[in-house]
Amino acid sequence: MTDIDIAVVGAGIAGLTTAHRLAREGHRVEVFESEDTAGGRMRSARIDGYTIDRGAETISPYGYPATWEFIEELGLERRGELHRIEHPVGLWQDGRTHPWVGHPKSLLTGAGLSWRGRAQMVRMLVSGRGKGAVDPDRPEESAYGGMTLEQYGEKYGEELVNRCLGPVATAAFGWLPERSAASPMLAVMQGTRGIYRWQTYRDGQDTMARTLAERLKVHVSTPVQRIEREGRGVRLGFGDGTELTARAAVLALPAPQISALHPGMPEEERAFVEASTFTTMIRVGVMLDRPLEPRRSGRRPHLYAFVMAAGEDSLLSGGTAEHNKCPHRVPPGRGLVTLLVSPRRAAEVYDLPDEQVLDRVLDESERFIDGMREAYVGHQVTRWRHGLPEAPPEALALRGAFTRREAQPIEYAGDWLYMRPSSEAAIASSKPAADRVRSWLADD
Template sequence: METVTDIDVAVVGGGIAGLTTAYRLSRRGHRVEVFEAADEPGGRMRSSRVDGWTMDTGAETISPYGYPATWELIKELGLEQAGALHRIRHPVGLWRGGRTHPWVGHPRSLLAGAGMTARGRVQLLRMMLASATRSGRVDPDRPEDSGFGTRTLAQYGAEHGRELLDNLLAPVSSAAFGWLPERSSAAPMLAIMQGTHGIYRWQTYRDGQDTMARILAQHVKVHLSRTVTAVERDGRGARLAFADGTGLTARAAVVTLPSPEIPALRPDLEEGEREFLEASTFTTMIRVCVRLDRPLEPRRTAGQPRLYAFVMGPGEDSLLSGGTVEHNKCPARVPYGKGLVTLLISPRRAAEVYDLPDGQVIDRVLDEGERFIDGLRAAYAGHEVVRWRNGLPEAPPAALALRKAFVGRAPGPVEYAGDWIYLRPSSEAAIASSRRAASRVAAWLAR
C-alpha cells in the first residue's frame, strides 16, 4: 500500500542553496515547501536597506568565468536582461607599508606588482603556468582528486613561494573566505582561482546580494519563522519536527543548513555522513557596514586607481582582514555624495569581539579603520554589525579526504545542499550543490 505523505519534498533552510533546490524540484513537477527559521529568506545572502544605503550580510561578487551554475540560473531568471547585474570597474588592493597596492589577484599584477617584489611575481607566474598543465589543474567538482592532495595553503606556499602565500593566497583567503592558511586545503581555493582567472571582470547584483533570493522566493512556497528541530528518516520518506511541537512528513527532505548545525538536527545520520559533516568546519564571520556622509577609501598614492576592496598584507597585526569600498563597487547602493565601506574582522580576531555589544564593536572598528581610511570616524553616519557564527565553510584536509565517499553515496530520503559540500564559500558552490541535490532527490523519488 502506498504511504501517504504531506508533501513531496521538504527543504530545510531558505538560503540560496535551499531556494534553488526548491526551485529546481518544483520545476520538475514536485510539491516542494521551504522552511526557514528567520523572518525573511536569503540566509547568508540577505541585504538590509537604510535611507538609501544597501548593505549585504555577506560579500558577494560573480565572475564571468568559473560560475556556470550561477550564470545558468541568472539567465533562466532573466536577471541579466533585466539589468540586475553591475560590472565592478575597480581593482583590489593589498595594504602594505602604509598604503594600498592595486591589482591583487588580477593578471595585471604580474606587471604592477600588487605589493610583491620581482621574486614574488616570478612565483606568481610559475603558479599560473603550472595551472595550465594537467597536473596543476583542479576540478572544482572533484577537488579531492587533484595532484595537490590535502596539502594546506600554508604547505602549498612553502613549496611554491613564501611571498606568493604572504602577498596573495593568505590575504585573499583570509578576507574573502575567512580562512587560515594552516587550516584549509589549497585545492578548493586553487580551483576558484583557475576557474575565474583571478579577480578579473567581476560583477555584483546592482540592488543587493539578496536579488536572486528574493526572486526565487516568489517561485516557491516558503514558510518563514518556521524552525525545524529534527529531520529523521521515516520508512522510505522523511519526517520533520518543528519548534512549535508540530510535525510533517515528506517523500524526501533536503537539509541546507551549515554543516556544523546538521548533526544536532539529524539523530539518525547515515554511515559516511556524520564523519564528513563533522570534518566540514566553518569559520566565524563578522562584517561591519559603516555608512559615511562622504565617499572615502583606503590610502593610496596619487595616480593609482580607486579600489573596490583591500586586503591585509604580511606583517600587519590588525583587527581587520580587509574591507570593501561599496560606493566604488556599486554606486547604485549608496545615496549620491555619500559613502559606504564594509570592514571585515580577521578570522584570527573574531572570537575576541563576537559577543561584544554593537557599540563596542563599532568603536573598535572605527579606531582600527582609521589606520587605513583617513577621516573614517569623522565621516561616520551609521553602522550595521553582521555576525555569523557559522559564516564561511573551511576546507580542512580531513574533510577533503572524506568528500569523495560522501558525494558518492547512494541517494536517500534525506539529502543535503550548501556551499560546504564543495568546501568553498561562494554562491556558485551553493547553487551547484542544489542542482546536485535536486538530481539526487529526483532519482530517489523515481524509485
C-alpha cells in the same frame, strides 16, 4: 501518503536553487526557514537609502557556470540587475595599498609582489592547464592532496601566499592558511582567472534569492527542530510542536548545524559533515556622509576592496568600499564601507555589544582609511557564528566517499559541499542535491 513531496530546510541560496530545480519538474516542494526573511547569508539590509549586504558576493564571468545558468533563466541580466565592478582590489602592506591584487595586471604592476613573487604567480596560473589543474567539482582528486595553503606556499612560493592567495583567502573566505587545503582555493583562482572582470548585483546580493523566493512556497519564521527518516520518507518536527511528512528532504544548512537537527544521520555521512568546519564571520557596514576608501597616492586607481598582507597585525582582514563596488547602493554623494574582522581576532569581539564592536573597528579602520569617524552616520553589525566553510584536509580526504554514497531520503546542499565559501559553490550544490533526490524518488 505524505504531506508534500520534498521539504527543503533552509532558504539560503543553496536551498532556494535546490527547491526551484525540483519544483519546476512538478514536485510539491516547500521551503522552511527559521529567520523572518529568505536569503540566508545572502541577505541585504536597506537603511536610509543604503543597501548593506550581510555576506560577501561577486560574480565572475568565468568559473561560475551554475550562477550564470540561474541568472539567464531568471532574466536578471536582461533586467539590468547586474553591475560591472570597475575598480581593483588592493593589498595593504607597510602603510600603503598596492592595487590589482589577483588581477592579470599584477604581473606588470606587482600588487605588492616582487619579480620573484610575480614569477610564482605565473607558475600557478600555468599549472592550472596541466597536472596542477584542480577540478572544482572534485578538489580531493587534485595533485596537491591534503596540502594546506601554508604548505603550498612553502613548496611553491611563500610570497605568492603571503601577499596574494593568503590575504584574499583570509578576507574573502575567512580562512587561515595553516588550516585550509590549498586545492579549493586554487580551483577558484584557476576557474575565475583571478580577480578579473567581476560583477555584482546592482540592488544587493539578495537579488537572486528574492526572485526565487517569490516563485516558491517559502515558510519563514518556521524553525525545524528535528528531522528523521521514517520508512521510505522523512518526518520533520517544528518549533511549535507540529510535524510534517515528506517523501524526501534536503538540508541546506551550514554543516555544523546539521548533526543536532538530524541525529539519525548515517555514519557514512556523519564523518564528512562533522569534519566540515566553519569560521566565524563579523562584518561591520559603516554608513558615511562622503565616499572614503583606503589611503592611496594620487596616481593609483580607486579601490573597491583591500586585503591585509600576512604579518600585518590588525583586527581587520580587509574591507570593501561599497560605493566604488556599486554606486547604486548608496545615496548620491555618500559612502558605505564594509569592514571585515579577521578570523584570527573574531573571538575577541563576537559577544560584545554592537556599539563596542563598532568602536573597536572604527579605531582600527583609521589606520587605513582617513576620516572614518568624522564621516560616520550609521552602522550595521552582522555576525555569523557559522559564516564561512573551511576546507580542512580531514574533510577533503572524506569528500570523495561522501559524494559517491547511495542516494538517501535526506540529502544536503550548501557551499560546504564544495569546500568553497561562495555563492557559486552554494548554487552548484543544488544540482547534485536535486539529482540525488530525483534518483531516490524514482526508486520509490
